[in-house]
Amino acid sequence: MKIAIVGFGAAAIGFIEQVKNSDCEIHIFEKSRDIYSSSISGIRADGKLFVSKDMGGELDVDLELQKDLVDFWIKKSGNGQVETGHSFAGMDHYKKFYAKGFQPVLSDFYHLGTDQLKEVLFNIYEEYRSLKNIHFHFENPISKVELAGRKVKIDQFDSFDKVVVAVGRSGHKLIKTIIKRYPQIVLDSTRVDIGVRLELPDHIVEDLNREMYEFKVRYKSRTGYMVRTFCNNPSGFVVTEHYGDFTTVNGHSKIAEKSRNTNFAVLTTVQLTEPFNDPIGYGSHIAKMTNLLGGDKVILQTYSHFVDSRRTKNLYRVQPTLPEERFILGDINLAYPRRIIESIIDFIEHLNEVIPGLAHPDNLVYAPEIKFYSNKLDNDLFKNLKFIGDCSGYTRSIIYASAHGHLMGKQILNE
Template sequence: MSPTYDVAIIGAGTAGIYAGYELIRRNPGIKVVILEKGSDIYHRSCPIVTGQVKECIQCKVCATMSGFGGAGAFSDGKYNFTTEFGGWLTDFMPQDRVMDLIYYVDSVNMRFGATDQVYSTETPEARALEKRALENDLHLLQAKVKHLGTEKNLMILKNLYEDIKDKMEFRFQTPVEEIRKTGEGYDLALENGKTVSCRYLIAAPGRSGAEWFAGRCEALGLDLINNQVDIGVRVELPAKIFEHITDVVYESKLIYRTKQYGDLVRTFCMNPYGHVVTENVDGINTVNGHSYSDAALRSENTNFALLVSNRFTKPFDQPYRYGKHIASLSNMLGGGVLVQRFGDLLKGVRTNEHRLSKSFTRPTLNATPGDLSLALPKRHLDNIVEMIYALDKIAPGTANYDTLLYGAEVKFYSSRLELTEELETRLPNMFAIGDGAGITRGLAQAGASGVHVARIISGRLERDA
């Protein structure tokens, strides 16, 4: 019996969406199904965001992390035009091809409402920032970036969903349990007891499905390469401290090598006038940040992550579990995310409600005041403190007593499969894309990976027609 679908896509995050979009654009009438454990874009609702509860209640499926648009749906929508960060697609194809794909995805975004405003790194002001950073042993990664904004990011996704929802089949709230290789393709065993058969399979599980996908790959006999895990804190301070930087490049990605340990620390996901938020990763509360393009929705603060990269050598091979364990310690201590004033951390005292109430920096997240030194390893905290003092040289005020540190922030880099240049696994016609496959880290390259695989499959369909 022939497979029911020409192509099945696991996951409706950025990678899966753009794979589906490109497939139906190039192959009208093709039978495509997207299987997603979360809800559609209209029914993704976090009880914290809607004001029903103040703390995470451990929903079975986290609406912030899963559903149409994936973890990126409620991000602040930074779209970076670069191969220097945001993924590793250049491991599989030339840089110019990756950039062509990134610009193509941007053109699709613009069709559905994305801004045409770009923050350039080629201006004299941006070059002056780079020079000042270098003078203080900080390295500013240069890239053009668009800030879509959390609310406009959702608008783009809604417009995209309306355009494609009747051209392919979506099955929401439909987790996949197992992947089985068959003679003509693949069978996907669903949690509801049903089975979906397909000729081509695209796995785009996203960050929330990374651990699940690793288990399915092991069951299929596919080798995995462990990627790094980044652990740190989210910094929140008055927006004025970084205005001279964010007004020029919007997001400054700064890297510093600590003198004490020689470890790399970097800023990540900078949100001018933004809000600190929580994320649920497999039942563990971690911290993140958002920023709106609408001035009426902005705060008076800027937030960004400070992350320490960790790569482990044998025999240890579980960086994902290590990161979850660190985050779970802060959850154990505070029932969720912890927050501590920088000055309290230096003095070795716990931030409590009284001390926090005296802070000149008002928190945008209702986190538990506590002591990060009880949750994060000493080496990580030493690195973070040294980085804060380095940043203080180019953004005076970063090391203020009332700068707020939220923890833990953990960026999981999914185990990567051994893939071909086509992003195909060792099993024929099974592809892996996006953040959950460990090859991208952000909206731009995730979307690019989906378009790339869709074009590969389209070529094979045309060849076999």
């Protein structure tokens, strides 16, 4: 069987691990120049691996498989050095959050760090490259996938018995063209997470950071919107992410280099109903509006000014880890809808009751922080065309994406 995989990221790797020893001929088409390219795959920053039923995707992946996949990723790192922890293993914190209306999210995690991730990807690539049935085609951004009788055709290449699309979130353009051709594959498209990134001195959250490294809680705010923490980075760094026509904030941490600040995202889930069907358009417009105000930079504001809707002109005790040339001091309220701002403030004020100091006036708030969800795609519609990982709408993490690939690989071999 001749299989094409479009995209070489976490989902593709989970898939290849299943099929690499079969008699399948596997062709991997990847848009990046090579394995060292800074744009290749989502496996570039941070490398927190979670084992959880409550986060990472909307697939049923049993915990044993998740743990096996974690072991796989750790083994592929240079020296296997990881920071580990369990969120809310101790009941003390669990009870405190619960009492204030938060829903604590349970997970085990393993932190590889941005610095080790490059090596992981490189080691995996080197192994696959040495196998006779695996062929890499770099610098091949696929722009067309079409059913051709019992086969599937991609761009100008020969037809394949199966095409597995694994382009992650960065492959949204290809997914858009596929959806345009086959609109019936879309099962759901209504959700986007819009929020800010909070940065504060380590000492305010050091108990939580020590106990569980990544604290994840959800909360139903007074606006009715669900708000959650996401991607906590103890002693980490705020970074910017470029999506072509707009720039957002993100955060990461490293094993070797440490800052004195912790940053994490506070995200409001916006889930709208018909006739709305363009969550990516909605989120992109808010991001662009924020960039417009910031002269193409992200906006930084102190927490008290964020609450009072006043432009920040000076900072006080907390110094940003994002380099100065990447942000502008401003007012996020001019770009964000009121209901989202109110949800975020309600969340932070409540969090401050569990973690005193979280709402200090001079803590830092960055925007835009936006997490897009891909449309949920129907994998039962076409026998020979499948979608795995983040582009399928079912996953949002390295472990869930690789599990999706793993399960699809098994399914195809069993057919």
